[in-house]
Amino acid sequence: MSATRAPRRRAGAVAALLLAIGAVALWGASRLTWVTVTSSDGLGEDRVTTLVGGTWAAALTPLALTLLAAVAASFAVRGWALRILAVLVAVVAVAAAVPAVGLLAGGADDATAARIAELPARAEVTSLTVAAGPAVLALAGAVAALAAAVQLWRTPRAEAGLSSKYDSPAARREATARRDTADESVTERTLWDALDAGEDPTVDVADDPAADRGGEGGADDSGTRRTGR
Template structure:
C-alpha cells in the first residue's frame, strides 16, 4: 500500500506562503530604506566668516551611510527566504531583525533629538574654519525609514515562525538520497515507501526490491531454495 507523503500532499501554494509573505515584507523594507537614502534628511547652513553663508543638503545616504548597504542585505534575504530551512532560516531571521534595528537607530535619533550642528559639520566634511549656524530636518525620510525597519522586523518574525516543512524550496529540488532520508525520518523507520522513493532509488542506480525479504513458500523455504528437497519432493 502506498504511503502518502504529508509534505508532498500539502498544496505547493500553502508551503510557500510564509516565504512569499516574508519576501514581500523584505522587498517593502528594502525599497523604503533605499528610497529614504536618496532623500534629503538635513539641511545645514554654514558660515566660514569670509564669504556668504552656504546651504548644504545631506541626504539619507550621507547622514545615515548604512542605509544603502542595509537595503542590499534585505534584498539578499529575499533569496535566502526561499533557499534555506531549519536553523539556517533562524539565522536569516535574526540577521533581518538586526538590520531593522540598525536602520531605525539614526531615524529615531533624528526625530527625537534633531540634527546636531557639530554632527552636521562633521558629516558634511566642512573645513575647520567653517561652522554650522542652523539645521533643518525633514521628517518624511526618517518616518519612511522607520516604516522599512518595522517591515523588516515583521519579516524576521515570519521567517522565525516558519515551520520546517514549509521552509526552503520544494522537495522536488532535493537530491534523491536527501528525499529518501527525509521520507525515512518522517516514517520513523517504516519500511513501506512511496512511489516517488522507488523512482528515486531507480534514478540512483539502486534496486528498491532488494531491501524487501521474499515471502517463504509452503514448505517454509525462501523462494528458489531447493537444497532442502530431493528430486522426489521429500525432505532428505
C-alpha cells in the first residue's frame, strides 16, 4: 500500500507545484507592461499610454486565480473528477497562451491598441512599443499549467485524492472488502479502516467460530450440535 502511495504523492506534489508556478507566472505577467502606446490628437503634446497584461489580455488574472483554485482541487478530487480537472487546467493553459503567442508572433496593431487604450476618436496612434518579456512569462506560465494537466491526467485514478480518513464509512467498508479480496498486507491504516467498518481485523473469517453460527448444523459456544429447523 505504501509503495503505491509514494508515487501518487509525488505526482500530486509535482502537479501542485506546476500549478502554483503557472499561477504566479500569469499573475506576474498581468501586472507588467505589454504594450506602450504613443498617440496624438493634434491639440497638444503626445499622449503615452501603458497597457499592462491585465488590460491587454484581461483574462490573465482570472486564469491565474483558476490555477490557484486547481491546486486545492488537485488534492481533493479523485477518479474521473481528477481527469476532468486535468482537462480544465489544459483549457486554462491554452487560453493563457493565446494572447502571448499572438503578441509575440504578430505584434500589436494600431486599431487594437487604440481600442484597448480607449483613445478618443480623434486620436491617432503614432508609435507602438511591444515588450516581449511579459508575454514570454505568460507563455511560460501556460506551459507550466499544461505540464500540470498532463501530470494530473497521469495520476492513478484509484489512488488520487485525499487520504482515506476523509472517506465515508460506506467507502471505507468497500475499500476494506477490496483489500480482503486482493489479500493485501495489513497496515495500520487498513486496521483502522476495518474497525471503522465494524469488523474485527484480528479475526480471520475462515477461522471465526461465529461465522458458522446460525447455519444448518452449526455449533454453539457450549459445543452442542444444533440441528436446523
